[in-house]
Amino acid sequence: MAGGCSIVWFRRDLRVEDNPALAAGVRAGQVIAVYIWAPEEEGHYYPGRVSRWWLKQSLALLDSSLKNLGTCLVTKRSTDSVSSLLEVIKSTGATQLFFNHLYDPLSLVRDHRMKEILTSNGIAVRSFNADLLYEPWEVLDDEGRPFNTFTGFWDRCLSMPYDPESPQLPPKKIISGDLSKCPSETLVFEDESEKGSNALLARAWSPGWSNADKALAAFISGPLLEYAKNRRKADSATTSFLSPHLHFGEVSVRKVFHLVRIKQVLWANEGNTAGEESVNLFLKSIGLREYSRYMSFNHPYSHERPLLGHLKFFPWIVDEGYFKAWRQGRTGYPLVDAGMRELWATGWLHDRIRVVVSSFFVKVLQLPWRWGMKYFWDTLLDADLESDALGWQYISGTLPDGREFDRIDNPQFEGYKFDPNGEYVRRWLPELARLPTEWIHHPWDAPEYVLQAAGIELGSNYPLPIIKMDAAKARLQEALTQMWQHEAASRAILENGIEEGLGDSSEDSPIAFPQDMEMEMDENTLRTNPTTTTIRHYEDQMVPSMTTSLVRGGGEESSSDLANLAEDSRAQVPTNRGVDNTQTARTDNMQPQMDITRALRNADDLTVESSNSSGSSSRERDGGVVPVWSPSTSSFTETFVGEDSSYSQRHPQSHQLINWRRLSQTG
DNA sequence: AACATTTTAGG
């Protein structure tokens, strides 16, 4: 099918090497490379400042490498990628479009729609896997169902009957299509107020595919060997630093996999077991990235709803003061505060410290996890919706194989584990720099004379603990008790068919958002005890908007606006509800809930956007739209069967993935 | 050296 020219639509695959869509375009003849900047499509998840900075650099580098090959990158500013693509097609006379798959819920729906529209316009559309070792629908258990635990998934990935595709070389030359009627538009990725902070980033980071290659090579020949040993230190120096490169697809994960695997074979032959083990651990973290896409594909709501339903009944503490103290690194727990200061200053955090600060956020402060996830999204250089959603769900105990729900980590002990000499804390909390190591992770226990000698006045230049750990533990127990009670009550109500749902209060009273979400590190008066009266909310929390002006004109947002927005985005996204009939046989040995579930699904169906079911080629999974580029064969289960989770043993009835379309919706 | 006890890691 040679002839007309092809569009290659770049998204998060900003590389020329091992880029199947680009390769296909080159094979087909003339190529027009396009990047469309349409951040409004991302809804809540407008990229943060550092992420946009990275994208800008990366696009510039991609453009220059495309120029070396014979074309350039056409950039378009848009609010609707699909219509922009149509315009590009129209102005260039292209007849084909090639792109690489994405797996976040918004992309799944948009790309599916795009494929339908373009196909109906006579454009040949082909898409490829460029982001994963295996497509999500390739990795299934012996019964042909998707895995619900990471180990199951990853073991299967590593023992697939066929290897991941080998990385392809970049094209030698690209024949450019006619760009005379398709001018680039200037993309603005930063505003004036952001330029100063962004200038600092360039000192530490080098975006772009060629730099990604260098980072990969440097990691493999350097820190990889000691990865196992160093992985528990707070210090980031021994990590691969590949995550932002991988997020934007500047380096192919298949290339990473192959090169690392080669190194492993080498070490194995030398009898270097430490190196072998290091590779296994590093590959595991690559595997988690794969798994995040896998989960996002199979559970398209996982970035906004807990995968285990009982979390719906967790009484989150909605407290601006807590949230602000956490963001500013003023919780009074040195390891947490150091991490939050580093995040703010650099956009980077070691994986271990991410676990510490997010665990503190959920378990100690009991703030709604999606707020924390949103803050990560706004501040992390490697912000990645799928990975971050998986991470926060893991921390929050909402995955079958996540951390136990009642586990609460003590930052003091973790401090001595990950930062035994206090170097990390001293680097990011200069006010504690003179405190001896003995007290560095629990200054509140230090004798007065020690504090004086170190120039510390607790509650003045460094906060007292925002809440004591024993109080936090008691409060968490209490919250969990309440959660199970509400969960049981709700279930009882459902079984009795009574329509006075407890869990439904969210419908009427959404969480009010803090008005002031500024993230500045100001010297506000310290709130060591932000709340005396604890406000709890029984609902699935919503996300506060912190990207004020950029998303929606900077106006104030009433909670109802946000509720509407949430509803809107919900309507666009595949819904995760209902079991299809093929599941009946498998699930009927669980609890006798089938009729109820089915009734709920039917009620849901009434509320589904009709556009979802209009397309003749759309296929249903979970009742949601499946991209046409995936086989529809996967019969999907909505029930987690985590026998390996202690919680599921204690609360087997709570193991259903909840039907999030309002349990007691009056239909 | 064999076994009991404690600590740690765990996706």
Added chain:
DNA sequence: CTAAAATGT
């Protein structure tokens, strides 16, 4: 919680 590893007797 459980399994494995580290430590102690």
